[in-house]
Amino acid sequence: MKKIFSLTLILATQLSFAAQTAQGPVRVGNGDDGEDLQSFEVIEDGAIVEARQKAVQLLKSFKIQKIEGLGNLIPEVENTKLYMTKKGLNPAELAKLGAFTSDATGLVYARTMPEPYAPTRFFPAAAKLDESQLIALHIHEALHRALAPDIRENEQVATTITESIVEPNASFDRIEATVARFRREKNQQVIAANNGYTGASQIKVPEKSRLKNPSTFGLEARLFNRDEDSEIVTGKKITSMYLLRSHLYPFGKNESAMGIGIDASVVKTEDDSFMGPLSVGARYRLYTHRDFDIEGFAQVNLNTLSDEELKNSMMGRDTHTVGLTLETQRDYFYIQNDLFYTFESEVEEKVGNVDYTYTFGSILGINLKAGTHYKNFMLGGFAEVLLADNFIAEGGDYNYETGRLRIVSWGPNIEYRKKNYSLSLRGRFILDSSKGASYDYLSDLMGYGVGQGSLQTQVNVFF
Amino acid sequence: MKFNWFFIILATGILQSCGVSPYEDVDGDDYYEQKFFSNGVKLISPSIDDPRDERSMKQDSYKLNSKARLLARLEKISDRSGRAVVNDEKRMYFAISSDSFIDNQSQYETNIQICPLTTNWMMLATWNQAHPFPDSNGKWKKKGGDYAEEDCVTADLSYPDGREDSLYFDVSDWYVYYVQSHKKNYGLVIKVDGEVEIFGEEDTLRAPRFIWQAR
Numbered sequence: 001m002k003k004i005f006s007l008t009l010i011l012a013t014q015l016s017f018a019a020q021t022a023q024g025p026v027r028v029g030n031g032d033d034g035e036d037l038q039s040f041e042v043i044e045d046g047a048i049v050e051a052r053q054k055a056v057q058l059l060k061s062f063k064i065q066k067i068e069g070l071g072n073l074i075p076e077v078e079n080t081k082l083y084m085t086k087k088g089l090n091p092a093e094l095a096k097l098g099a100f101t102s103d104a105t106g107l108v109y110a111r112t113m114p115e116p117y118a119p120t121r122f123f124p125a126a127a128k129l130d131e132s133q134l135i136a137l138h139i140h141e142a143l144h145r146a147l148a149p150d151i152r153e154n155e156q157v158a159t160t161i162t163e164s165i166v167e168p169n170a171s172f173d174r175i176e177a178t179v180a181r182f183r184r185e186k187n188q189q190v191i192a193a194n195n196g197y198t199g200a201s202q203i204k205v206p207e208k209s210r211l212k213n214p215s216t217f218g219l220e221a222r223l224f225n226r227d228e229d230s231e232i233v234t235g236k237k238i239t240s241m242y243l244l245r246s247h248l249y250p251f252g253k254n255e256s257a258m259g260i261g262i263d264a265s266v267v268k269t270e271d272d273s274f275m276g277p278l279s280v281g282a283r284y285r286l287y288t289h290r291d292f293d294i295e296g297f298a299q300v301n302l303n304t305l306s307d308e309e310l311k312n313s314m315m316g317r318d319t320h321t322v323g324l325t326l327e328t329q330r331d332y333f334y335i336q337n338d339l340f341y342t343f344e345s346e347v348e349e350k351v352g353n354v355d356y357t358y359t360f361g362s363i364l365g366i367n368l369k370a371g372t373h374y375k376n377f378m379l380g381g382f383a384e385v386l387l388a389d390n391f392i393a394e395g396g397d398y399n400y401e402t403g404r405l406r407i408v409s410w411g412p413n414i415e416y417r418k419k420n421y422s423l424s425l426r427g428r429f430i431l432d433s434s435k436g437a438s439y440d441y442l443s444d445l446m447g448y449g450v451g452q453g454s455l456q457t458q459v460n461v462f463f
Numbered sequence: 464m465k466f467n468w469f470f471i472i473l474a475t476g477i478l479q480s481c482g483v484s485p486y487e488d489v490d491g492d493d494y495y496e497q498k499f500f501s502n503g504v505k506l507i508s509p510s511i512d513d514p515r516d517e518r519s520m521k522q523d524s525y526k527l528n529s530k531a532r533l534l535a536r537l538e539k540i541s542d543r544s545g546r547a548v549v550n551d552e553k554r555m556y557f558a559i560s561s562d563s564f565i566d567n568q569s570q571y572e573t574n575i576q577i578c579p580l581t582t583n584w585m586m587l588a589t590w591n592q593a594h595p596f597p598d599s600n601g602k603w604k605k606k607g608g609d610y611a612e613e614d615c616v617t618a619d620l621s622y623p624d625g626r627e628d629s630l631y632f633d634v635s636d637w638y639v640y641y642v643q644s645h646k647k648n649y650g651l652v653i654k655v656d657g658e659v660e661i662f663g664e665e666d667t668l669r670a671p672r673f674i675w676q677a678r
Contacts, residue, residue: 313515351586352520353502353664354538393596396503396538397648398585400596437597 040083040121048082048122051134055142058135062165067176069148069183070161072116076142080112081119084126112141114153136166148183157182173375177331213420214249214257214283218460225429226451227438236313237270238450245460247281258284261299265446277446278304286324295325297340301446314358315450317347317443323365329373334380338367344389347443354396360443361389361404371413378415378424384408386448391441405441408432409453422460429453494553494676499543501671503536503650504664507590507608514587514595522663527655532607534584535671536650540642546677547638553676555638556622557651560629560669561661568630572618574656577632578610579641580649608652614640615654628669638675 043049059065059074109126112118120141129137143158151157164170164178220243247261261283265276281299288294303316323340342363349356364387371380386409391402408431415424430438430452439448506519508531525533535557537543549555557577564571582603584593592602593609603609614637622631634651641647653661653671662669 351515352505354586356585391596393585393594395585397536397540397650398583398594400583400585400594402597405597433597435597441597 040085043082043084043122047131048084048126048134051131052077052082052138054131055135055138058165059139062170062172062175064165064172064175067172067179069179070146070175072146073139073142076116076146077138079117080142080145083119083121085121085123109137110141112144114144114149116145118145132166136162139165151182154182180331213462214247214259215463216245216247216261216460217463218245218458219243220245220456220458222449222454222456224449224451224454236315238267238445239270240268241276241445241449241454242266242268243276243446247283249283258282263446267445275304278302279446283325291328291330293325293327295327296323297325298322299447301444313349314347314440314443315445316349317358317360318345319343319444319447320345321363321447332374333372334370334378336369338365338369340365340367342444342447351395354398356393356395356398358443359390359392359394360441361391363388363442369413373417376416376418378413378417380415381410381412383410386442388437388442402435402437402441404434405437406432406434407437407439407442411453420462422458422462424456424458424460426456426458427453428456494548494678496674497544497547497677498672498674499537499540500664501535501537501650501673502664503534503538503586504671505534505584505586505588507532507534507588509590509606512589514589514592520586521665523665524660524663526658526660527653528658529654529656532655533653533661533671534580534588534608534650535653536648537673538648540638540648540673541646544638544642544675544677547675548678549635549638549643549675554633555635555673555675556619556631557634557671557673558625558629558631559653559661559671560626560666561659562628563659564630565628568618568620568627571630571659572620575630575659576615576617576654577634578612578615578652578654579634579637580608580610580652582609583647583649584608610652610654626669631674634673 056074056078059077064070064073109129110120110122112120120138126134126137140158140162143161144152146152147157147161161175161178161182164175222241222243224238224240226238243263243265245261245263247259249257249259251258259282261279261281263279263281265278266273267276279299279301281297283295283297286294286296299319299321301319301321303318319342321340321342323338325336325338327336328334342365344362345360347358347360349358365384367382367384369380369382371378373379386405386407388405388407391405393400409428410431411427411429413424413426415422417424428449438450438452440450442448504520506522506525506527508519510530511519525531527533547555559575561571582593587595588608590603591606594601616632616634616636618630619633620630625631637651641649661671664670
């Protein structure tokens with residue numbers, strides 16, 4: 001068995017080597033007008049047809065159709081018309097036809113055209129291949145038709161992916177990782193080709209990038225972890241919050257999408273429910289390089305609380321935040337760094353006959369999200385450091401200043417994500433803070449919530 | 464002559480708008496009495512946890528006892544008392560009123576104490592906390608308010624021409640030491656042994672108030 005696989009790999013390697021000796025991507029067709037088909041006859045049975053059936057079985061065993069970019073591979077193997085040459089052609093004639101050759105033996109096995117459902121033409125040398133080698137050959141040829149147009153003509157790509165499928169230790173994940181690697185490399189080539197070009201952007205967005213499906217519609221529920229002090233500050237026992245999120249990216253292409261997002265919320269206390277803050281935000285991708293997305297964002301959280309008491313308390317703050325997101329998604333992990341700045345703002349509250357002004361200093365925040373993903377599951381978390389400048393409360397002869405506040409937070413993130421929707425469970429908890437500060441003193445109900453943190457569940461649809 | 468009458472009417476109007484009591488006469492030595500109602504009035508009690516509890520502020524009256532105290536402050540007193548004269552002869556008083564005091568002032572002479580607060584507080588104060596903000600200073604060192612026990616004063620029944628429903632407390636020393644010298648207006652706390660219901664800041668005539676002579 002090992003010998004068969006070894007031979008298969010040798011075949012694939014030879015095909016690869018042949019391709020590498022050529023300059024640039026190998027063409028697998030050369031303006032076929034059908035004339036050359038006159039030298040071929042249809043294959044209806046025999047070892048080549050049987051090998052095709054086994055190739056299909058092999059591909060189905062890996063559920064290869066679920067790998068992004070290989071969705072058409074099984075149909076291409078299954079449905080391509082098979083031809084065998086009637087007469088021998090010399091190497092020069094075959095080269096004209098774009099046939100694949102082994103530079104070691106000079107033998108020609110097959111050729112196809114790099115377009116969907118093109119026929120596959122086998123050459124006499126193919127009859128000498130064993131079953132495993134024929135399976136590899138079927139898959140190899142079908143890849144030239146099934147892969148994305150920008151990489152399907154690349155012999156190196158087809159050969160390497162074929163190797164990943166027919167090798168003894170092949171698995172869904174390894175095949176998927178191999179395909180993903182070529183997509184990334186192609187993206188980088190396109191990006192590099194576009195450097196210095198100031199015309200319309202041709203940048204490719206990585207397949208797993210959020211920017212592929214930037215628009216989001218979602219629901220979120222937050223359950224707050226509050227203590228006695230929180231209630232004293234806010235004056236309300238805020239227990240939970242429910243958000244309706246709609247972030248639409250109607251402007252620009254994927255690679256330069258600009259989106260406007262709106263988050264509306266309902267706040268629930270122990271006694272009643274009322275309208276919470278309203279958030280309006282915008283995101284714009286500034287730059288992509290080597291699989292790193294850099295986005296700029298701005299967000300305004302408006303005090304639209306319908307509860308009069310809360311509206312006129314410390315919680316009635318408007319916040320204005322700008323920031324940068326640096327993000328990368330690799331085969332098995334993702335990392336996202338957010339750097340953001342919230343501007344200073346004030347809230348006024350009248351208690352009794354005394355007017356108080358609460359001044360919330362600017363907040364500099366650093367948020368690191370990281371995790372791993374396996375199939376459709378993502379497991380990760382975040383760590384965040386918030387440095388809030390002086391909080392000042394003053395009114396009448398009362399004056400109080402906290403000095404700079406530091407709040408260090410963390411939280412887990414478990415997410416199940418398909419291409420167009422996701423379910424997630426998240427947490428946000430204070431790990432450490434100066435002077436016993438809690439999120440109450442940032443007064444950003446939409447951003448951080450209240451108390452000592454929260455548990456969040458989200459359902460999102462991407463499009 | 465007509466001009467003089469016009470000037471007097473105008474001056475009276477201006478003085479009234481600045482807080483000069485219309486009920487007190489300007490004395491013959493160019494001194495006049497100023498009276499300001501305490502605008503920072505807050506009831507603290509172990510039974511009230513919510514700092515915004517409606518029962519703890521803007522009331523017509525407050526029931527005080529050993530577990531219910533009233534914090535009182537005249538906000539921005541330094542600005543308002545710029546013309547105040549406080550010395551051995553001219554004293555500053557803090558006055559509270561209650562129907563219980565009528566014909567019965569002597570009973571409350573020692574039952575009610577006015578004490579200088581020593582920790583800054585705000586209108587969100589409770590029995591446990593001077594303010595709700597993040598710091599250990601937010602909590603009173605002693606529940607029920609931090610005050611200088613040795614500087615507490617009782618009613619001065621010799622106050623001349625006072626209202627029969629009011630008790631007057633000489634807070635001159637508090638004003639000179641805390642407000643003038645140390646620039647700390649943390650206000651006063653009203654402590655009661657037994658029980659009494661006094662008028663609150665919503666009573667326009669009998670609310671807790673500061674009275675002094677100005678020139």
